[in-house]
Amino acid sequence: MKVLILGGAGMVGRKLAERLARDGELGGKAISQITLYDVVEPTAPAGASFPVTCETGDLPADGETDRLIAAKPDVVFHLAAIVSGEAELDFEKGYRINLGGTQNLFESIHKAQYAPRVVFTSSIAVYGAPFPEAIPDEFHLTPLTSYGTQKAIGELLLADYTRKGIFDGVGIRLPTICVRPGKPNKAASGFFSNIIREPLVGEGAVLPVSEDVRHWHASPRSAVNFLIHAATIDGDLIGPRRNLAMPGVSVTVGEQIEALRRVAGDDAVKLIRSEPDDLIVSVVSGWARNFETRRALDLGFQADASFDDIIKVHIEDELDGKIGPR
Amino acid sequence: MKVLILGGAGMVGRKLAERLARDGELGGKAISQITLYDVVEPTAPAGASFPVTCETGDLPADGETDRLIAAKPDVVFHLAAIVSGEAELDFEKGYRINLGGTQNLFESIHKAQYAPRVVFTSSIAVYGAPFPEAIPDEFHLTPLTSYGTQKAIGELLLADYTRKGIFDGVGIRLPTICVRPGKPNKAASGFFSNIIREPLVGEGAVLPVSEDVRHWHASPRSAVNFLIHAATIDGDLIGPRRNLAMPGVSVTVGEQIEALRRVAGDDAVKLIRSEPDDLIVSVVSGWARNFETRRALDLGFQADASFDDIIKVHIEDELDGKIGPR
Numbered sequence: 001m002k003v004l005i006l007g008g009a010g011m012v013g014r015k016l017a018e019r020l021a022r023d024g025e026l027g028g029k030a031i032s033q034i035t036l037y038d039v040v041e042p043t044a045p046a047g048a049s050f051p052v053t054c055e056t057g058d059l060p061a062d063g064e065t066d067r068l069i070a071a072k073p074d075v076v077f078h079l080a081a082i083v084s085g086e087a088e089l090d091f092e093k094g095y096r097i098n099l100g101g102t103q104n105l106f107e108s109i110h111k112a113q114y115a116p117r118v119v120f121t122s123s124i125a126v127y128g129a130p131f132p133e134a135i136p137d138e139f140h141l142t143p144l145t146s147y148g149t150q151k152a153i154g155e156l157l158l159a160d161y162t163r164k165g166i167f168d169g170v171g172i173r174l175p176t177i178c179v180r181p182g183k184p185n186k187a188a189s190g191f192f193s194n195i196i197r198e199p200l201v202g203e204g205a206v207l208p209v210s211e212d213v214r215h216w217h218a219s220p221r222s223a224v225n226f227l228i229h230a231a232t233i234d235g236d237l238i239g240p241r242r243n244l245a246m247p248g249v250s251v252t253v254g255e256q257i258e259a260l261r262r263v264a265g266d267d268a269v270k271l272i273r274s275e276p277d278d279l280i281v282s283v284v285s286g287w288a289r290n291f292e293t294r295r296a297l298d299l300g301f302q303a304d305a306s307f308d309d310i311i312k313v314h315i316e317d318e319l320d321g322k323i324g325p326r
Numbered sequence: 327m328k329v330l331i332l333g334g335a336g337m338v339g340r341k342l343a344e345r346l347a348r349d350g351e352l353g354g355k356a357i358s359q360i361t362l363y364d365v366v367e368p369t370a371p372a373g374a375s376f377p378v379t380c381e382t383g384d385l386p387a388d389g390e391t392d393r394l395i396a397a398k399p400d401v402v403f404h405l406a407a408i409v410s411g412e413a414e415l416d417f418e419k420g421y422r423i424n425l426g427g428t429q430n431l432f433e434s435i436h437k438a439q440y441a442p443r444v445v446f447t448s449s450i451a452v453y454g455a456p457f458p459e460a461i462p463d464e465f466h467l468t469p470l471t472s473y474g475t476q477k478a479i480g481e482l483l484l485a486d487y488t489r490k491g492i493f494d495g496v497g498i499r500l501p502t503i504c505v506r507p508g509k510p511n512k513a514a515s516g517f518f519s520n521i522i523r524e525p526l527v528g529e530g531a532v533l534p535v536s537e538d539v540r541h542w543h544a545s546p547r548s549a550v551n552f553l554i555h556a557a558t559i560d561g562d563l564i565g566p567r568r569n570l571a572m573p574g575v576s577v578t579v580g581e582q583i584e585a586l587r588r589v590a591g592d593d594a595v596k597l598i599r600s601e602p603d604d605l606i607v608s609v610v611s612g613w614a615r616n617f618e619t620r621r622a623l624d625l626g627f628q629a630d631a632s633f634d635d636i637i638k639v640h641i642e643d644e645l646d647g648k649i650g651p652r
Contacts, residue, residue, distance in 0.1 A: 091490060128566065140466045142485070142567050149486040153479050159468070160475040164417060240454065241468050 001029040002071060006059065006105070007079030008036025011180065012121070012223050014043065016077060019224050021048035026075060027232030037068060038080065059101035065108035075231050076118045076167075078105060084125055084147040085187060091146060098150035106157055110166045118158065118169040119230045122243060124216060126152040126173060127288045134290040137245060144286060155243040162235075162242050170230040170238065172301075175218040175248035179314035188283045192217065195253070196260055196311055197318075199268040202325035208277035211254035214289040218248045219304050219313040229301055237299060247303035249310060250290035259307040263315070264323050327355040328397060332385065332431070333405030334362025337506065338447070338549050340369065342403060345550050347374035352401060353558030363394060364406065385427035391434035401557050402444045402493075404431060410451055410473035411513060417472060424476035432483055436492045444484065444495040445556045448569060450542060452478040452499060453614045460616040463571060470612060481569040488561070488568050496556040496564065498627075501574035504543040505640035514609045518543065521579070522586055522637055523644075525594040528651035534603035537580035540615040544574045545630050545639040555627055563625060573629035575636060576616035585633040589641070590649050 003020060007013045017036055022045075025031055035053045036042035044052040057064050059080050069076075080101060081087075087094030102120075109116065125148035126141040141152045151173075158169040180193040184205070191208055192215060198205035218226070226246050238244070251259070261269045293301075304310045315323060329346060333339045343362055348371075351357055361379045362368035370378040383390050385406050395402075406427060407413075413420030428446075435442065451474035452467040467478045477499075484495040506519040510531070517534055518541060524531035544552070552572050564570070577585070587595045619627075630636045641649060 138466050140464050141482075143482070144489065144566060146486055146490070149482050152482050156467075156469070156475050156478050156482075160472055163470065164472070240470060 001026055001031050001075065002073040003031055003034045003075050003077070004068060004071075004073035005034065005036050005077045005079065006068070007038055007077075007081065008042040008054070009038035009040050010079060011182070011220065012177065012227070013038065013077070013079050014045075015220050015224050016079075016227050017042070017052070018045040019228065021045035021052070024049050026228070035068070035071070035073065060096050060104055065101070065104040066111070069105070069108040069112050072112060072114055072116070074116055076105070076109070076116055077227060077231070078102065078118060078120045081147070081150070083187070084145055087147040087150065088145055094146045094150060098147065099153055102150075102154045102157065106161050106166070110161070115165060115167045117231055117235075118167045119227055120154055120158050120169060120171040121227070122151045122155050122171045122173045123148065124173055124175060124245070124288050124291075126155065129286040131288060134250075134292045135245070135288055136292045137295045159240065159242045163240055168235045169242050170233065170235070171243035172226050172230050173243065173245045174223055174226070175216040175246055177220055177223055178217040178310060179219070179318075181220070181314070181318045188280050191280070192253075192256070195272050196256065197314065199260060199271040200264055200311075200315065200319065200323045202271070204271045204273060206275045207253065207272050208275060208280040209253060209284055210276070210281075211257065212252055213284055214250060214252045215284075216248045216250050216288055216291060217304075217307065217310060218246065219310045221313045221317060222302070222304050226301055233299060241295075244296045244299065244301070245291050245293045247293040247296050247301055248291065249304050249307050251307045256307055259311055263308055263311045268323070327352055327357050327401065328399040329357055329360045329401050329403070330394060330397075330399035331360065331362050331403045331405065332394070333364055333403075333407065334368040334380070335364035335366045336405060337508070338503065338546065338553070339364065339403070339405050340371075341546050341550050342405075342553050343368070343378070344371040345554065347371035347378070350375050352554065361394070361397070361399065386422050386430055391427070391430040392437070395431070395434040395438050398438060398440055398442070400442055402431070402435070402442055403553060403557070404428065404444060404446045407447075407473070407476070409513070410471055413473040413476065414471055420472045420476060424473065425479055428476075428480045428483065432487050432492070436487070441491060441493045443557055443561075444493045445553055446480055446484050446495060446497040447553070448477045448481050448497045448499045449474065450499055450501060450571070450614050450617075452481065455612040457614060460576075460618045461571070461614055462618045463621045485566065485568045489566055494561045495568050496559065496561070497569035498552050498556050499569065499571045500549055500552070501542040501544040501572060503546055503549055504636060505545070505644075507546070507640070507644045514606050517606070518579075518582070521598050522582065523640065525586060525597040526590055526637070526641065526645065526649045528597070530597045530599060532601045533579065533598050534601055534606040535579060535610055536602070536607075537583065538578055539610055540576060540578045541610075542574045542576050542614055542617060543630075543633065543636060544572065545636045547639045547643060548628070548630050552627055559625060567621075570622045570625070570627070571617050571619045573619040573622050573627055574617065575630050575633050577633045582633055585637055589634055589637045594649070
């Protein structure tokens with residue numbers, strides 16, 4: 001089985017490649033080859049028992065997706081996208097990469113006349129306020145960003161190409177990934193991770209919103225589990241509605257902090273400093289808070305059990321099991 | 327005020343042009359010029375007090391939408407599309423015209439750096455079964471045809487281009503238009519009109535489904551009213567959710583027939599012959615039956631009062647007020 005990961009240098013793509021290298025198989029079939037593709041050079045995972053090719057390129061460029069599909073990968077993970085903030089600042093670039101790249105990919109598969117499994121990562125950015133306290137599976141998509149619009153269009157194309165038998169697609173709407181490893185960044189959602197990740201290693205973190213802000217989270221490990229399950233699930237079980245909101249953990253910032261206290265103690269919590277930021281407060285107020293993901297749960301997608309578990313996953317996977325200053 | 331009607335040779339486009347010629351104005355502003363554009367030659371409406379230009383062309387061809395937008399029409403009615411059956415049979419053509427044509431149009435307006443009102447006709451084909459008995463405004467779009475997919479994508483683009491201030495768009499999901507004038511055709515939905523239109527002039531009509539089939543209808547006159555209202559409504563009242571399911575009349579085929587009996591008598595009803603067609607029964611079973619269009623009603627879009635009225639509109643507008651053999 002050959003696997004292609006578009007967006008293979010991103011955090012989720014990298015973790016997916018590491019997992020596949022560790023497993024050596026996908027859905028019970030031995031992996032013979034993985035290609036990681038991104039706009040920046042991906043890193044091959046250590047210890048893979050099969051060849052890993054790392055490539056860079058510009059996904060929507062002429063002929064690029066034809067070239068990537070020429071090897072007829074059995075599973076295509078399409079994680080490639082420019083992020084929300086950049087798609088909002090650069091309208092043309094967002095449509096060129098997030099929509100044009102996706103259209104080219106789907107058409108290249110169409111021309112190649114074979115029907116691989118295509119796993120497409122969508123996002124809860126496809127939803128736009130106002131919405132109910134818990135968003136049901138049948139709630140409409142009214143994105144309030146160009147990024148969310150591009151993801152929603154990708155979902156529609158994926159469902160139609162699948163319905164026509166051109167490929168066998170599964171779209172998954174990822175929750176906000178928390179705890180996101182790496183350095184603090186300026187993404188509006190960054191604080192959800194910062195207030196956990198930094199105190200765990202004895203560093204301070206800024207909380208720019210009030211503790212009653214509620215949001216929808218999944219650990220990086222769960223995100224990889226979702227991708228693997230989406231790659232291997234029987235498509236007939238899904239039916240024509242091929243895009244699924246993924247399960248997650250709905251917690252307030254206050255509940256995040258109490259989980260941190262349980263896992264790492266009062267000293268960790270004391271490192272969080274409240275500094276309200278009106279811009280972030282305003283942006284976050286338009287985000288989804290909670291979901292009823294009945295379909296995904298029925299289809300066997302599994303979320304983290306609690307926010308405590310989300311913190312413990314971070315400690316296991318990123319901190320070698322040890323908290324405190326590095 | 328300059329008006330551009332894309333799809334100006336279609337039934338709704340033609341009736342819209344006739345209405346604008348009769349009114350001479352749109353939203354209180356005198357019309358100075360109308361361009362009708364279609365793949366086949368449109369017919370200029372009689373009696374217009376302003377110049378009417380009729381043009382033919384291939385909407386998604388290079389430079390075509392740039393050329394059409396060069397005159398900077400104040401209102402663009404985008405009704406152009408290949409129909410559902412053709413988009414299903416010819417996948418490439420459907421995407422090229424219904425999606426590519428729409429993308430080109432929106433980008434041409436973007437490049438022209440002005441922000442006209444754009445009225446986009448979407449369709450209830452954006453919905454896919456299963457759905458609740460009456461579909462609410464917040465129900466998700468899961469089209470089961472390529473045509474419905476292309477319309478749903480057009481809606482998403484329209485909302486995003488509007489949010490970015492590139493133009494001022496309003497998308498309207500039209501009910502099935504009934505009574506559709508002209509000859510019986512083989513569209514799966516044709517019988518809804520055939521069983522009324524043909525008996526009104528003493529001709530026989532075939533009913534291929536059972537009388538308990540329920541569907542969602544609007545007269546051609548209401549469709550034109552929706553377009554005019556969408557062209558003139560204050561966009562701020564609509565907010566960011568720029569696509570609206572239009573109100574209509576939800577009736578069973580049996581109720582359609584009883585309305586025909588009230589308007590045209592038993593002799594007309596006797597001209598309807600039941601001939602079940604399993605294919606049509608199956609296609610129609612996946613169609614929406616009823617809607618709750620609270621938002622559109624609150625915004626002043628008005629449906630026909632009853633199916634009796636829908637029949638009377640046909641008699642007034644198409645039969646010069648007289649029923650019976652021609």
